[in-house]
Amino acid sequence: MTRSKRVRPGANWPGQRSRETTPSCEEPRDDFFFVLGHQPLLSLAELANVLRTSGANIEQYRLMGDVVVIRSGHSLDCPKLLGILGGSVKAGRVLAHLSEPNPETLWESLISDSVLGGLAESAKPVTLAISLYSSLPEEQFPMAQRRSVIEETNKRCKKFLAEKGVSCRYLIWEGSRRAEPIASAQLIKTHTLESGAEICLVWDEKGLFIGKTEAVQELDAFAKRDMQKPVRRTTEGLLPPKLARILVNLCRQLEDRMLLDPFCGSGVILLEALQLGLNVIGSDLASEAVDASQVNVHWLYKQDPTLPDSKGNAFHCHDARRLTERIAPLSVDCIATEPYLGPPLRRPANPLEAARLLSELRHLYVEALAELRILLRPGGRLCVILPRLAGPGQGYGLDLRDEIGLMGYRIVSPLRAVAGFFEQTHLLYARHDQRVFREIWLLESPGQER
Numbered sequence: 001m002t003r004s005k006r007v008r009p010g011a012n013w014p015g016q017r018s019r020e021t022t023p024s025c026e027e028p029r030d031d032f033f034f035v036l037g038h039q040p041l042l043s044l045a046e047l048a049n050v051l052r053t054s055g056a057n058i059e060q061y062r063l064m065g066d067v068v069v070i071r072s073g074h075s076l077d078c079p080k081l082l083g084i085l086g087g088s089v090k091a092g093r094v095l096a097h098l099s100e101p102n103p104e105t106l107w108e109s110l111i112s113d114s115v116l117g118g119l120a121e122s123a124k125p126v127t128l129a130i131s132l133y134s135s136l137p138e139e140q141f142p143m144a145q146r147r148s149v150i151e152e153t154n155k156r157c158k159k160f161l162a163e164k165g166v167s168c169r170y171l172i173w174e175g176s177r178r179a180e181p182i183a184s185a186q187l188i189k190t191h192t193l194e195s196g197a198e199i200c201l202v203w204d205e206k207g208l209f210i211g212k213t214e215a216v217q218e219l220d221a222f223a224k225r226d227m228q229k230p231v232r233r234t235t236e237g238l239l240p241p242k243l244a245r246i247l248v249n250l251c252r253q254l255e256d257r258m259l260l261d262p263f264c265g266s267g268v269i270l271l272e273a274l275q276l277g278l279n280v281i282g283s284d285l286a287s288e289a290v291d292a293s294q295v296n297v298h299w300l301y302k303q304d305p306t307l308p309d310s311k312g313n314a315f316h317c318h319d320a321r322r323l324t325e326r327i328a329p330l331s332v333d334c335i336a337t338e339p340y341l342g343p344p345l346r347r348p349a350n351p352l353e354a355a356r357l358l359s360e361l362r363h364l365y366v367e368a369l370a371e372l373r374i375l376l377r378p379g380g381r382l383c384v385i386l387p388r389l390a391g392p393g394q395g396y397g398l399d400l401r402d403e404i405g406l407m408g409y410r411i412v413s414p415l416r417a418v419a420g421f422f423e424q425t426h427l428l429y430a431r432h433d434q435r436v437f438r439e440i441w442l443l444e445s446p447g448q449e450r
């Protein structure tokens, strides 16, 4: 292996505990990294559930900001997984782990067979992207140092490939001169994964993982379902399709076939469930909503001939609190839903307004959840969004835990498959500009898990 000249792009590198210590470089086994997007815990919960449904577990993991490195004991099919997940935006295999990274060990690892070896044999010019993810604060790993690591790494790789007779161009992040990771959209647009590689450097205070991206999320497909479906009921508050996908993946278990959304609006959750091969029942009190869902579902069938037989789907215009009048008990495998979250707020609610709004919503939620419990098969799961109004501290929420228990549901931690998070009752989906946040709860009907 060629020995790289020592280059120091700044002071001590993060993770380099002492200059005298021999850097350790281990070959990781079946370790994979997932870039978790804007809601890391929610995306991690989704990933854990999808893995569990497909028979793999998270044996060990390390959460590093918005990236998780996992060991599952199985080789994972990253393209297939990213076709299922709503939260993760990139995934790939970890090729090396440096517990005490320094320039030499990093560049030596990069030019090894497992990382750039394949590209060195390319007969065509290759495109290379280096993305750096780090959960370290700016004081410990300043932006200038990150930029310098990326630039120097790019140059080293280019030089190594040139010596092998391979021409290489490297991608610079489109939007700014900061050391941001290369966006998935840019990787897709430039066909980098097909004509080269993206190397991800995932760095925290305990060391550095070097990974090669194997798949990125199909952003266009989500954007198309969001923006190009025929009916968008923006006044009712549209659920982002990626979040809808996460809800479906959280409640869905192996062999589930039929999903119900009893507050379906324009059908955002139904479209994501259909894409995952489930049949759907959409129901809403408003006839315009049911019509919108039907038109959107029909549109999706025209776009994608691989969806499950449409004869298995059903639509009802009905009150969620009386749905047993339309749907047979125990006939639904799983439920994902975003009920009415209250009126849009122009400013954050004060304590009195919050108490009034939440007491009005409480009746709707309690009655609807009790009714849905009758429809759900034994062991079936319901993923429901509860409103949390922005306010001081945690804001104001609906505490339904007692009522939920009395109805016979079991509250399941969305992160139960991830060590250290067993007690988490729910997860929050929040953006700083929102006045109503979404709490994501997972409930299970008593009975046998399939």
Ligand SMILES: C[S@@+](CC[C@H](N)C(=O)[O-])C[C@H]1O[C@@H](n2cnc3c(N)ncnc32)[C@H](O)[C@@H]1O
Pocket (backbone or CB within 6 Å): 233, 236, 237, 238, 239, 262, 263, 264, 265, 266, 267, 268, 269, 283, 284, 285, 286, 289, 318, 319, 320, 321, 338, 339, 340, 341, 364
């Ligand atoms: C927040 S919206 C759901 C939006 C939907 N997730 C989407 O993205 O299109 C809530 C929906 O609940 C419906 N709704 C309100 N009260 C209801 C009730 N008692 N039973 C069924 N649907 C109800 C409203 O008509 C509205 O479509």
